[in-house]
Amino acid sequence: MPSRPVFSLVAGEPSGDLLAGLLMDGLQTRWPEVASVGIGGPQMLARGFQSWWPMDKLAVRGYIEVLRHYAEIASIRRQLKARLLREWPQLFIGVDAPDFNLDLEAGLRSRGIRTVHFVCPSIWAWRPERIDKIRAAADHVLCIFPFEPALLASHGVQASYVGHPLAQVIPAQPDAAAARQALGLREDAAVVALLPGSRRSEMRYLAARFFEAAALMRQARPELQFICPVVPSLLPEMTQLLQASPMAGQVTLLQGQSHAALAACDVTLIASGTATLEAALFKRPMVIAYNMNRMSWRLMHRQQLQPWVGLPNILCEDFVVPELLQDAATPKALAEATLEWLQSPQKVQALQARFGRLHEELRRDTPSLCAEAVAQVLAA
Template structure:
């Protein structure tokens, strides 16, 4: 191994994993300009010179439903073939970015054959499926944790771990560029705006976007001055447009090509699906209504495995219901519209939650790329 040009393998699934992995790669390439990385990834990683053998969206599934069962063989085959390829020509290090159901099994195989493994983004063992700590012990040489309470959990289990902060906290400015974002979206300062973010995967959009758009239609009738933007992940416009025509054909809604950060910076409130995007919304200091729907089977499994009263990352970090969460049957247009209006009609409450989110931003801002690179360098040197 050349310490100036390590050869890495990486796997990132879905849009959020690609975003995190792209930020991590950028930091590592600042330290090791000749670094090479290959595996499974998306456009953010490709922009950093990553060579994708399979696209990241091959790993995107939603819940515990027939979609997972239908795609199990395809995903299992990809993991086996990737493992074979990596063991035939071993990298200096493997980094699994999120996607624990895919990555932990691959990491266990690689680690057993002498490949050092790092996992970036702790699985939520503190929230559900805590028994995975044993599998993580077999799979991971070093865990990179996004949240400050996580490393102690791993250290207690004999797993090396580092708190590296959240890379989004480094890239999103402490002071929200609201005026610039509104100008970019063609919005005047006084126009109230709701950002609608129903997720980035086909499965979750199919489940959640209809009720979000029904909420938009209801709000448009109640508040004619309210405007709406919905960022669409590249490649999914053909899925979203028919849903808009079916559920909110007359609402003043603009579909954006990506631009989720501009939408969050510009909006007054966001209606948002549970996931990484809720943390992005918190870092943009946006009042939000978190909602999520799963298939009935997936919902029952999640309820049995869950430990915490919160599902949204901002609430988990705050250890409090600082923003409303509406799940399953509670995620209906009447309730969601009422929650959005409650934020719009209470400036003092909005200011209070924005201050809490600013404190959260400071806590998570740790120059993640450098901290993660320092931890990765220790693993490489130990090799």
């Protein structure tokens, strides 16, 4: 490789940005002069990444929502592919965002650029037909769950288990008191963290019902404190949604700081997604909720292979936390399920012990393992 290798990365949402930032730590340790370009967010930018488009352009979820933005997203992918074929990086790494990255990887790989996909698409949960696309797209897959490499190998895809980066970042014993002090919260009253998602589409479908559920919880427990971490770019819209809700002035909106919120809270009402695994690693009881465009829901529901949607339940292979999805995610049901955790200390203790075991299963030196796998791809 040249003395200053160039790697291209694409992350399409905040969770991918976090994963990519840790990946970059490993790459920069192994190749101190490495340059990284493509599409990324603040974690990547803080490590010297050059982002050619804002990551927000790709942060769209749901079939119908993607269709509405398809022309712009497809145009970005075409332009990015053309630029990479002109500039020819030593490696392309797609970080999650499989709907965007797998097609891009396949196009680059067919022309001779080596490709790595970081985070195995959830073919064990839904859309198993994606395995053919993965095989065509990636020279190697970096897996964050221990059972995935064997599954991929059975389909002829090379893969490595690198651990889940969040298990290394999140402490085994979070300091709730310090987090509460940092956020200006009282010690004498329980804290409920509201996490209605990091995408604009999620926020629009979930935030209002989360605030209505919070209002019902406050009626039952007036002493409760409510916090809501928000992606900074979505803060103005979230502020408007809160002001229009019955909880106006009663919820503290945080600019980012989702980890601080999870460390500080006693329970979280949370959108299905990577954040639910973060909550599990913080050992926090939770109620998982989701609501989306009705047609998108029908399409996704038909492809579901497992009875669980939330990552903690999938990994524990049990409904260890409630899931209230689509029509079941009413404010009343959300409020009752969340309050139930505050009334069940023994149940919380058992859940925390299970999440502690999960944490140990997922903890690895992810940056180093990622860099080693990348080096093997480049040497092949």
